[in-house]
Amino acid sequence: MPKLPVFYLSCDRDAYSDPISQPRLRRLIKRDMQVGNVTFITSRKGGDTPEIFHQCGKGVLAERLQSLMAKRGFQAKIQGGRDPGLELLACNMMGVAPEEVIELRLNTGMTSDDYRQIGHCLEALREQDVLLICLDQKEPGESEMNHQPHDAYIRNLIQQWEHEQLWLQAMSGARPAGRRARSGQDVPLADPRLCVLNTAFSLGGLKAPQRVFGFALNEDSHSFAGYGWMQ
Numbered sequence: 001m002p003k004l005p006v007f008y009l010s011c012d013r014d015a016y017s018d019p020i021s022q023p024r025l026r027r028l029i030k031r032d033m034q035v036g037n038v039t040f041i042t043s044r045k046g047g048d049t050p051e052i053f054h055q056c057g058k059g060v061l062a063e064r065l066q067s068l069m070a071k072r073g074f075q076a077k078i079q080g081g082r083d084p085g086l087e088l089l090a091c092n093m094m095g096v097a098p099e100e101v102i103e104l105r106l107n108t109g110m111t112s113d114d115y116r117q118i119g120h121c122l123e124a125l126r127e128q129d130v131l132l133i134c135l136d137q138k139e140p141g142e143s144e145m146n147h148q149p150h151d152a153y154i155r156n157l158i159q160q161w162e163h164e165q166l167w168l169q170a171m172s173g174a175r176p177a178g179r180r181a182r183s184g185q186d187v188p189l190a191d192p193r194l195c196v197l198n199t200a201f202s203l204g205g206l207k208a209p210q211r212v213f214g215f216a217l218n219e220d221s222h223s224f225a226g227y228g229w230m231q
Helices: 060-071 084-094 112-127 152-171 192-203
Strands: 006-012 037-044 051-056 077-079 100-107 130-138 211-216 223-229
Touching (some): 037 060, 037 084, 037 192, 051 060, 060 077, 060 100, 084 100, 084 130, 100 112, 112 130, 112 192, 152 192, 192 223
Parallel strands (some): 006 130, 037 100, 037 130
Antiparallel strands (some): 006 223, 051 100, 211 223
């Protein structure tokens, strides 16, 4: 069964407040693929556990996501909060209103491996008409202060992760049972951007993305850039 792509987007928090003339992300999805629901994966500093915010629809997807995470040992609370901006972004990006839009908001403080485990447990949704968008929302004026998807730093970081993963796979048969090599994946993450990026990397099969893109959104010079894992 074909999988929907996974996207990592970086954009200003208020970039999607105005209408967009054309559905941008829809262009990157094969025409024969249907998008029934949208899940945004975000992160904010602090928090004790992941939270699920139901944006629109009946809440079936929110409960399904909560169940998938619970099977992997992650307790996520379903909250009643609603962010109209994310629902608007989903509509603008796809050109149609999804049946359900939810936000999985990750807490900081877990390890890279934890965020990748969350990606693993959500990967099945790609075959169930659920578009997964890992969203890095920048505050106004933050653009010049942080690394963006097109920067060499982020591209090299993902390449390093991919090489590390290949080495771990190669070495898995060489270590005695029960022993696990420690690495940077055991260090708690405090940067929300890295929490989301690690989850996207896992959802994409622990490989480098196949697409890098950037779009202008409106006349106020708002834009977004990101990666797409298309396979």
